[in-house]
Amino acid sequence: MKVLILTVLTLCVLGGLLAIVLYFVARKFKVEEDPRIDDVEKMLPGANCGGCGFAGCRAMAEALVKQDDISSLYCPVGGADVMKGAASYLGKAAPEKGPEVATVRCGGVCSKRPKTNSFDGAKSCAVASSLYVGESACSFGCLGYGDCVEVCQFGAIKVNPETGIAEVDPDKCTACGACVKACPKGLIELRKKWPKDRAVYVACRSKDKGAVVMKACKAGCIGCGKCEKVCPFGAITVENNLAFIDSQKCKLCRKCVNECPTGAIKLVGMEPLPKEPKTPAAKPAEKSDAKTETKE
Amino acid sequence: MKTFPIGGIHPSDNKQWSKAKAIEVLDLPDQVTIPLAQHIGAPATAKVAKGDKVLTGQLIGEASSFMSANIHSPISGTVASVDMLPNGQGLRQQMITIKREGDEWVDTIDRSEELKRECGLSSKEIIAKIKDAGVVGMGGATFPTHVKLSIPDGCKAEILIINGVECEPYLTSDYRTMLELGERMLVGVEILMKAVGVDRAVIGVENNKPDAIAHLRELIAKGGYRGIEVMPLQLRYPQGGEKQLIAAVTGRQVPPPPALPIHVGAVVCNASTTVAVYEAVQKNKPLIERVVTVTGKQIAEPRNLLTRMGTPVEKLIERAGGLPDTDVKVLNGGPMMGRAMVNLSSPVTKGCSGLTVISGDEASRGEASACIKCGKCVSACPMGLEPYLISKMSRKKLWDAAEDHNVTDCIECGCCSYSCPANIPLLDYIRLGKQTVMGIIRARAAKK
Structure with missing residues (x-):
């Protein structure tokens, strides 16, 4: 019994002494940290996805507090609301940026892009693209092994087994940009997010000449430039046999959709414009094509 | 019998299909496409444009840096285009397309068959000639030979190793070259010995080619080639790897990169490349043709074909009896290191030692399961x-x-x-x- 009491007493005294030492050490070597960092961190979503370019939300919070000009910082997951909140708390100007969504720019579904061989290696886009052209003749298209699916922390991207192409769920997508970096073909782009997930974009990245594209895939952009001519907002540019619609300039007027001879321009969440009467012969077939595309 | 110290496997060599087939000359193709990057390093720069007339052996691509190689026209005719075309893997690269008109050679090239043994050139002159001829490693790695032979300051070559191992299953192009062009190869060895300044050369040959070993030994004895020795090596893959071969022959280990074989005093050169060196130095003939093995169980008439560079692969397969109707895998190279091809209209290049055709079932890898750390x-x-x-x-x-x-x-x-x-x-x-x-x-x- 005596031993027991003695032990407890010794430990108590020792504990007390060390606590005092620790107290003074903590006082002496205290690291001064801006308390606002903790507050800002709490405002951020806490996904630690790295979409802002920093290692995590803590690093982003530090940058927000330390930098005077925060116009270059943006949390894609939290969006404008979070940025506004953090900026007003810190008394700085909030960066202006609208919501964005990841978009897979390939329309080469199985029916349009015939398979020319079968790949038996590691099921990874990075591996396949470092080895060869892929299972179709198009060297720019989606490989469908899902490197983007693997990196998405929000379960927002899936490879559709019917089309063999990755598809983004706009409701879940936070535009963190992880998939953009993961795609070895550079097919994924962050585009302006319209209400009701409306979108018009060129679902092709092929820089091959028209004839080569046609051989490999029936849904590819052949760089004919018809869309560029018809666009009233100058949002479309054709470079290296490939059309690109700038999502910041596009007003979703849909004029280009009907012009496209291969249906490479995809329309999502809207009905196409009624066909114009001046070229009645060729148009109807294309339009029905465009419609089925939209459903897919 | 010697071999390398660690690792290695024993795949069945499957050389029986094409082993006994003597080298045949493939008919000249009507059109060739020649990639400007047929070697490791920077691609060559095109020296011709659309519409230019070229002769066989004329320079059409110039080495763009030290680590690059010249490219010559394998046929005479007119340049049809200089454009991005798909290679065997379907990826686009810069290629020169030439339409053939006859077969007119550049007149400095000596096309006679007779063996020219004397070489009065200095080491520097030899290397310059090899560089001009665009010779690169023909075993598959396509490392520019003149780079390999240019010994860096502070290093000294002690031994020249000729790689006649051909450990890759199926392939027999080096084997046939040693058997049929053995004398040219031995003169090539003498030239290389002079180029790197060594008095000892070892030709490493695996013991599944006893006739090649015996033939080379006989030629050495008959021709009085001094300092050249044939060393039989125990059968084991990948003995033909440069570092493995050095370890097998000399017992020395090449340190990890950036160290090179020369740091252990060895220079390694492939058997077919050695013949190309002979032709470049003694006959002024650039590297415009090579022996390509077309083989596999699926091939009706396996062959070893002397082919001009740039010939479409399908021409070679056609000559060997064509592809069966079933699903097959065509490999540029052998089954271990070869690259699967998706485009058979792509050309034969300097590094293409063979075309192996295997059936879809043989090629299938099977479902992967979890690693059990068996080691x-x-x-x-x-x-x-x-x-x-x-x-x-x-x-x-x-x-x-x-x-x-x-x-x-x-x-x-x-x-x-x-x-x-x-x-x-x-x-x-x-x-x-x-x-x-x-x-x-x-x-x-x-x-x-």
């Missing part, structure tokens, strides 16, 4: 790496860790994938890791 890949790795580990690191994008575990030492021989009982595509990920880490290292060096 077979570790025992098989001839570089002493841990394939299961670096493969996993590459898969998880842990590039720093992969670099620490020497992923860049991998020679991509495929022993790990071959020996894995769980069918894990180990090499696929290791190769990806190696490429990425090399890129990181280059970027780091560029920053400094």
Whole structure:
């Protein structure tokens, strides 16, 4: 019994002494940290996805507090609301940026892009693209092994087994940009997010000449430039046999959709414009094509 | 009998299909496409434009840096285009297309068959001639030969090793070359010995080619070639790897990169390349043709064909009886290191030692299952790496860790994938890791 009491007493005294030492050490070597960092961190979503370019939300919070000009910082997951909140708390100007969504720019579904061989290696886009052209003749298209699916922390991207192409769920997508970096073909782009997930974009990245594209895939952009001519907002540019619609300039007027001879321009969440009467012969077939595309 | 110290496997050599077939000359193609990048290093710069007339052996692509190689026209005719065309893997690269008109050679090239043994040139002149002729390693790695022969300051070559191993299953182009063009090869060896300043050369040949060993020994004795020795090596893949061959012949280990074989005093040159060196130096003939083995169980008449560069691959397969109607895999090279082809209209290049056709069933790898850490890949790795580990690191994008575990030492021989009982595509990920880490290292060096 005596031993027991003695032990407890010794430990108590020792504990007390060390606590005092620790107290003074903590006082002496205290690291001064801006308390606002903790507050800002709490405002951020806490996904630690790295979409802002920093290692995590803590690093982003530090940058927000330390930098005077925060116009270059943006949390894609939290969006404008979070940025506004953090900026007003810190008394700085909030960066202006609208919501964005990841978009897979390939329309080469199985029916349009015939398979020319079968790949038996590691099921990874990075591996396949470092080895060869892929299972179709198009060297720019989606490989469908899902490197983007693997990196998405929000379960927002899936490879559709019917089309063999990755598809983004706009409701879940936070535009963190992880998939953009993961795609070895550079097919994924962050585009302006319209209400009701409306979108018009060129679902092709092929820089091959028209004839080569046609051989490999029936849904590819052949760089004919018809869309560029018809666009009233100058949002479309054709470079290296490939059309690109700038999502910041596009007003979703849909004029280009009907012009496209291969249906490479995809329309999502809207009905196409009624066909114009001046070229009645060729148009109807294309339009029905465009419609089925939209459903897919 | 000698061999390399660690790792290695024993795949069945399957050389029976084309082994007994003498080298035949393939008819000249009507059109050739010649890639400007047929070697490791910077692509050559095109020296011709559309509409130009060219002669056989004329320079059409010039080496763009030290680590590059010249390219010559393999036929005479008119340049049809200089354009991006798909290669065997379907990826586009710069190629020169030439339409054939007759077969008119550049007049400085000596086309006689007779053997020219005397060579009065100095080491520097020999290397310059080899560089002009665009000779690169013809075993598959396509390393520019003049770079290999240019001994860096502070190093000294002690031994020349001629790689007649041909450890890759199926392929017989080096074997046929040694049997039929043995004398030219031996003169080539003498020239190379002079070029690098050594008095000893060893021709390494695996013991599954006893007739080649006997034939070369006979030629050496008959012709009085001094300092050249034929060394039979125990059958084992990948003995033809440069570092493995050096270890087998000299017992010395080449340190990890950036060290080169010359740091252990060895210069290695492939058997077919040695013949090309002979032709370049003695006959002024650039590297415009090579022996290509077309083989496989699926091929009706396997052959060894002397082919002009740039000939479409399908022409060779046609000559060998064509492809069967069933699903097959066509490999540029052998089954271990060859690259699967998706485009058979792509051309034969300097590094194409063979075309192997295997059936879809044979090619199928089977479903991969989990790694049970049996360690077979570790025992098989001839570089002493841990394939299961670096493969996993590459898969998880842990590039720093992969670099620490020497992923860049991998020679991509495929022993790990071959020996894995769980069918894990180990090499696929290791190769990806190696490429990425090399890129990181280059970027780091560029920053400094």
